[in-house]
Amino acid sequence: MGAQQVREGFVRLYGAEPDGVWAAPGRVNLIGEHTDYNDGFVMPFALPHIAVAAVSPRTDGVLRLHSADLDSGVAELRLDDLSPGSDSKWTAYPAGVVWALREAGHPVTGADVHLSSTVPSGAGLSSSAAIEVVVALALNDLFGLGLQGWQLARLCQRAENVYVGAPTGIMDQTASACCEAGHALFLDTRDLSQKQIPLDLAAEGLRLLVVDTQVTHAHSGGEYGKRRAGCEKGAALLGVDALRDIAYADLDAALDRLGDEEEVRRLVRHVVTEDQRVEQVVALLESGGDTRAVGPVLTAGHASLRDDFRVSCPELDLVVDTALAGGALGARMTGGGFGGSAIVLAEATDVEGLTKAVQEAFAVAGYKAPRVFEAVPSAGARRLG
Helix, strand or coil: CCHHHHHHHHHHHHCCCCCEEEEEEEEEEEECCCCHHHCCEEEEEEEEEEEEEEEEECCCCEEEEEECCCCCCCEEEEHHHCCCCCCCCCCHHHHHHHHHHHHCCCCCCCEEEEEEECCCCCCCCCHHHHHHHHHHHHHHHHCCCCCCHHHHHHHHHHHHHHHHCCCCCCHHHHHHHHCCCCEEEEEECCCCCEEEEECCCHHHCEEEEEEECCCCCCCCCHHHHHHHHHHHHHHHHHCCCCHHHCCHHHHHHHHHHCCCCHHHHHHHHHHHHHHHHHHHHHHHHHCCCCHHHHHHHHHHHHHHHHHHHCCCCHHHHHHHHHHHHCCCCEEEEECCCCCCEEEEEEEHHHHHHHHHHHHHHHHHHCCCCCEEEECCCECCCEECC
């Protein structure tokens, strides 16, 4: 749904023109999974799929929310009643942003919001972050808060962590707020320093496919939280602030120190090697060498997520195995895991055959047909009108 359609939907709902229309994208993570809450490195880029919001400010302490994508009416909330854990519906994401802004002392006095999104929900492509960031950007503009993209991302993360109750890291919101078209974002999640890395796959005859397995994941579920708690335990046992502080060269010694803590050992090994893989990909892309060399790094990342972090699933493994057997340069699950999507780096000439092979493999296995589309590095959050 485009900006004009969302604007017109706002007028039908609320009887007046909105003060503006904003957009924020979903993201796909090229490499760097489950490293963000370990103060590590990530490398996402924004998708062309976006959440669009038409918004007007209010002064009466009321927040009205509506989604064009759901068969439900306008939700009306009082700002003074917003509190963590009070909402288990989709409205918790935009309401949580308003709560986080007000908790931080920003003078948000209410809003009318009409939303629509093309970011697939539950696919590991940050549909929730897109909603959070588009609302945050709109309120930032409307109330003259003067916050930068990374600051909005921090507040959106707090909304998801505290208000919604999902223990996610900072990557998704930062990618949605700060990515640039034609680039991947190399983000240090400890100090939030950023570097835009040019990524023009088409110029090299390459494509990056996203394969949405249609298996829905939920970050607020217990398994994600268990992995995060295990990483924190590993850092404590090793006497560091976060697993980011374990150098790749010191990994074997660190694992030895963990003794018979086998589950923690696996988590630590994934995080430390994944940070190394992010740095490998950055070096490959910045060197101007053959981007095809990124492929094996992606595949190694999947093996680590599958075997050490144990967040893959049969459908994700089938995508990766089928793509590699069909000649893909590399493939891995992307996102938090337990479902969602995989990415496939391939020659442009192989895309049709690989897509067909994955679709046929899913049919033979009796799985729901996957959704396959090309991921093109796109613009981050912005005002549309």
